[in-house]
Amino acid sequence: MDKKISRRDFLKVAGVGAATTAVLTGCGPASRLVTREPYTKMPEYTYNGLSTYYATTCRECSAGCGLIVRTMQGRALKTEGNQNNPVNLGKTCARGQTTLEGLYNPDRVTDPIRRDSRGSTIVKKMDWDSAIQVVADALSKNRPDEIAFLMGLAPDHLFDLVTDLTKAAGAAAPVRFGALGMFEARATLVQAANDMFGQAGLPFFDIGNADLVFSFGANFLETWLSPVAQTREYSQLRRSNPNRRGYFVQFESRMSQTGAKADEWIPAKPGSEALVVLAIGRLVAEANNITLPTAFSNADVNAAAAAADVSVDTLKHLASLFASAGHPLAIPGGAALGGSNGLQVADAVLALNALVGNVGKAGGVFLSPVAPLTDAYHRPANLKEMSDFVDLLKSGKIKVLFVHGVNPVFELPKSLGLEDAMSKVLQIISFSSFPDETALQSDYVFPDHHGLESWGYQKVATGSSSSVLSGAQPVIVPFFNTKATADVLLAAVQKAGGALASALKFKDELEYIQSKLSSLISEPDGFFSAPEINTFTAFFQQYGGWWKTTDNRVALSGSDALNKTFNASAAQFNGDGDFFLLPFVAPVIAEAGANKPHLQETADPTTTVMWNTWVEINPDTARQLGVQNDDVVSITSSAGTVEASVYLYPAIRPDTIAMPFGQGHTAYGQFAQGRGANPADLLSNSTNEAGDLAFASMKVSVKKIGKKRQLSRLEGVLGIYGKFGQQ
Amino acid sequence: MPKELQSPMDSANPAQDVQGIWGMTIDQDLCTGCQACVAACSMENNVPFVGEVDAGYGRSMQWIRIERFWQGSYPNIKATPYQPVMCQNCHNAPCEPVCPVFASVHSASEDLNLQVYNRCVGTRYCANNCPYQARVFNWRDYMDPRQRPELVTLSNHWNPDVTVRRRGIMEKCTFCIQRIRHAEDTAASENRDIRDGEVVPACAQACPASAITFGRINDPATKVSQAADTSRGSHLLEELGTIPHVTYLAGGA
Incomplete structure (x- = not known):
């Protein structure tokens, strides 16, 4: 009887093994501030069976909504909006709700890896020391003009760090891109x-x-x-x-x-x-x-x-x-x-x-108000600039490319030739948390933490009438063997040595963030103030950011606008197909939600289709083409061809067809891969006058190919039995 | 009749028996169909995903669905206002009398429909009898990590306050009863009544348009009572006499 483990002992052991409570990064950044404690030594505010809540920032898109994450015994259980944050005032969208399915995604990159050859799924696990050495070598053994950074729209603190890094190294400023920015x-x-x-x-x-x-x-x-x-x-x-x-x-x-x-x-x-x-x-x-x-x-x-x-x-x-x-x-x-x-x-x-x-x-x-820590709104690269960037890669002048927070191989139109250009780059290092298409074309993947495991901040571009800096902090101990990209870069810089090392002398990510936040201490109109940086950081974590209490929108005069001359004409279209192609970002899964099963299974608001790509065709047009619901059609533009199942959509012009962007992944994990089609394959690289992608300028032809593939939809369909899973 | 099968409105002494009737209003003028409530509900209540094929067969498990219908034809076509439909928690609930094992029962004190998972034997009579199609059935062991390896990591975010259901069990919206109970316990321990707005179901909490209001509909002072008491309010399939506790506020001009 003495040998038996009591229930209480079992729980103790399980508690230590499975998860520790409440506390933040283990061996990662700021371990000098936060330590991993055993279950038996919980912080005094933690009780068994009660939740601990952390304020942080959603990283599903770059809007910078504040989140309150409910955690219990070291697990993140539920995200809710942060009622304090002026951007979302306690609300979230469907993507914010399912961000936990990214955090606990079974397909995450769990360790730093090296790929034998690009595109191959055969990888070798590395340890973080050698990973940092790879980055250090890449930074020190290449000339500054042979180094390029490609960054996503979030998070901003990392973009700032890379900007400082490239400035100190004399390299070109990081290029910033995201599919949402492209379609916006x-x-x-x-x-x-x-x-x-x-x-x-x-x-x-x-x-x-x-x-x-x-x-x-x-x-x-x-x-x-x-x-x-x-x-x-x-x-x-x-x-x-x-x-x-x-x-x-x-x-x-x-x-x-x-x-x-x-x-x-x-x-x-x-x-x-x-x-x-x-x-x-x-x-x-x-x-x-x-x-x-x-x-x-x-x-x-x-x-x-x-x-x-x-x-x-x-x-x-x-x-x-x-x-x-x-x-x-x-x-x-x-x-x-x-x-x-x-x-x-x-x-x-x-x-x-x-x-x-x-x-x-x-x-x-x-x-929109200019966010704290910046002088103006800095927009991401438009397609023209991305095209120049691709040309630069193509020229072979770039020896090492770092990619973080963006999946351009999936997001950019194929016609830009990014994959071809990437083959001219000697070394590609991805920091992706997920095995996406770009990570698959990289030599190394050094996975960053998920947004909910990370420190950071996001400069809010629009959405609030006041100037907002949304703050992020880890809500759980990192679930896998990942490492904050900021820490990897800071450590690599120190290893590389030289002027760069002395320019970026930060112990870790948090110290870098604090160095930026310190300028806000003396800033007027903040909704909290603090005498020194540690107190300021504590409030910043507690409230989930720092924002002003005033209306910081810029009121302009419109009088000059009326004196401009417009010689407007109708837009020009590419190709000679019969139909206008309207690609739109899928409202629920958007550009990067395809790896979250609950988002996949959430019905599209207007068509109720789940888990796949459809093409919307007016019922009258469909009759002329001789196609029915669920018939597969091939859609051809001057740039390419894709196939998708037809959805008879009564609220579309007969001369237009529409396709959602967000599916058609060739990688990105089990829930996304091999599902649907990507309308970006149909787009040429033509731009509008401001250099943005003219994504709605294609004319396409539609052809029935004699196949049927049933779309799963929430709305009622008659006679579906025995049809699924068959082509 | 056993007390748990009685409705407070049948009670001889309702003032004593009724603790408060929970109800909801959904403003269809504000609902933008964004599906935040659907996702929030699924994440709060451990609702499984079933995959593309089962979803196509109509076995998806979400406790809320957002309906839209088309009116007219191109170019004079309109989408009807988005209509989130979940269990209406009827006062006269058609699902209750047909359950042979009393898995679908009525809360006398709060006029809620309860679903007792460990009584349910999966006859599906209740779903058959629900005029709102608000009930969903576990056709497989969707929540079993031994059968679905992808759940080994994903299960880390499951809500410990909500039972994980297995194959053969009927389930439905509970008005986030775990949140109701939590608030009731807190109020009781502080020796006070529940405040208006203290219980917020996951759907209402997420809704970016604030279209969903929740509270006690037997108290005329609550926000939800006041919202329901307008010329815009109506119930789904009112003519059936189910007396639902969800009031829809008409959308559109």
Whole structure:
């Protein structure tokens, strides 16, 4: 009997073995601040059976929403929004909810690995010391101009560190890219603000205080810029004032999840957006008896109506709505910016806002607050710059490429030739936490921690009226043998020695972050203040960041915008297919959610399709093509061909087909790999005037290939039995 | 009738028996169909994923689904306002009288539908009788890491407050009863009533549009009672007389 292990002893042993409570990074950064303690010596605030909550920042996209993560006995159990964080005020999206499936993903890269040959899944595990040596050698044995960094949109602290590193080394600044930024056309938005208001920055659309919103393609309730914040604003638009319900009109050729919420959906022909905006502007000026400003003087209402396939009466009706509204607001976005004349559309929409005098006013257009620790909004690379970067790789001048936080092999159009260019680079080191396509083409993968295991901060680009720095801290001990990329780089720099080592003398990631945060101690208007950096860091962790209590949006003048001259024309299209191709970011799984099974199984909001790629075709068009639901069609553009199952979508123009972006992975783990198709394979590398990818400028042909592949969908389907799993 | 089968509204002395009736409003004007509630519910309540093939057969297990229907045809087409549907926690619940083993029972004190997993033998009569199709059935051992190796790591985030269900068990939305019980225990230990807003189910907590309100609908002072008491409120399939505890606020103009 004495030999038996009592239940209590068993629990003790299990507790020590399986997980320790509450405390942060074990052997990683800041182990001098936090230590791994046994179960029997818990911190005094931890009780068995009670949860411990940590404030951190979501890294599923770059919006920087604050999270509160519930943990118990060293496991992260649930993410909720951080009610303090001004970006999301306690709310999250579906991706934020399932971020735990990334953390505990069975396909994570568990150790630093070396690949025998690129593309091969046969790898050898390394230890971290030799991994750091590889990085140190790469930094010291190559000339600075032979080193390149490619970074994702999050996290910002690592981007800052790499920026400092490259500056000290005399190498080129890191290039920053992300598929969401590409589909949001961020360069176009920034350029348009500069064109129209004379100041570059990310526009802020005050949806909540408007009473009429015209959205030209902006999918602001899905993945666009800061969807959680914009959904809250949308709520305000509809219900904040009991006496009036804000009205919402969406212009797009395929009804998106956002468009489905609109009171009026205007299926304008792709490419006609600029003409429509200017025509509405002209009609608004006439309705309000304003002298016709230069900006709208060239607009031709009849020609615009014809080009857009929308009646003149409809345009007049919309213009009278806009002219008579108290706080009208127009938003450019989505496919409207992804045409060859996307910048013209953005410019025209901002001019339309200027026409009704809402620039810099409540319910109108501002520039987003500039985040703490930065002088201005620095946009990610547009496609033009990415194309230059690919050319640089192709030239063979780059000997070592570091990649973190982005999966360009999957995200960039194939026509850019990135994979080919990467083969010219001698050494590629990926810091990916997941076995994605880019990691598969790398020689080494030195996996970073998951966002919930990491220190960091994110400079919030837009979504809040105040200037916000969202803070991240580890909520659990790293689950696998991963290491913070910042620590790897800092250690490698010290190993490499020389001037670089003395320029970046930081013990670890946290010390680097503190060196940045220290400038905020003396900053006015912070919602907390602290006398010195350790107290400041403690508050920063406790509240999940630092933000101002003031409205930091930049109010501009729109008067110059009306004096610009527009010579708008319809957009140009590539290829001679019969259909306009509209690729859109899948609202639920977005660009990187495909490896999370609950996101895969969450129904698409408008089609209810799960786990795969579909192509949306108008039922009338489908009848002409002789295709039914679930027939596989091949879609061919001048850049490539993909195959996908048909979904008969009643709310799309008959001359347009639409495909979600987010599936079609050739790697990225068991839930993503070999599933669906990637519409980026159909895109050419043509850009709009601001250098952003003209992703909505392809014409494609559609051909039935005589196969059927049943789509799993939530909505009822008759006669499905025995059909699944068969081609 | 045994007490747990009685409804508080049948009680001779409701003031004494009723602790408070939980209910919910869903504002369809605000719901953007973003699926945050669906994901939040699944993560909170250990709802399994079933994979593409089973999902295609209609075996996906989410406790909430967001319905949308099309009205009209192109170009005069509209999507009906998104409608999240979960267990409506009916007062006269059609699922209850058909259960041969009393797995689907009624809480007399709170007018909730309870599902007792360890009584359930999987006859599926309740799902058959539910007019809202709110119940989901475990066709396989979806939560067994021995059968699904991918769950060995994924199971680390499972909520210890919620039972993991196995094959042959019927389940449904519980109004996050673990959160209700937690709040009730806290209130009891502090010798006070539950405050309005103290219980927030996972769906309502996540909802970026704040379309979901939860609370006690028998107290006219709560937010949820006030939200439900407008001209916009209605119940799903009202004509069946199930008296659901979820009120939908009409969307659209």
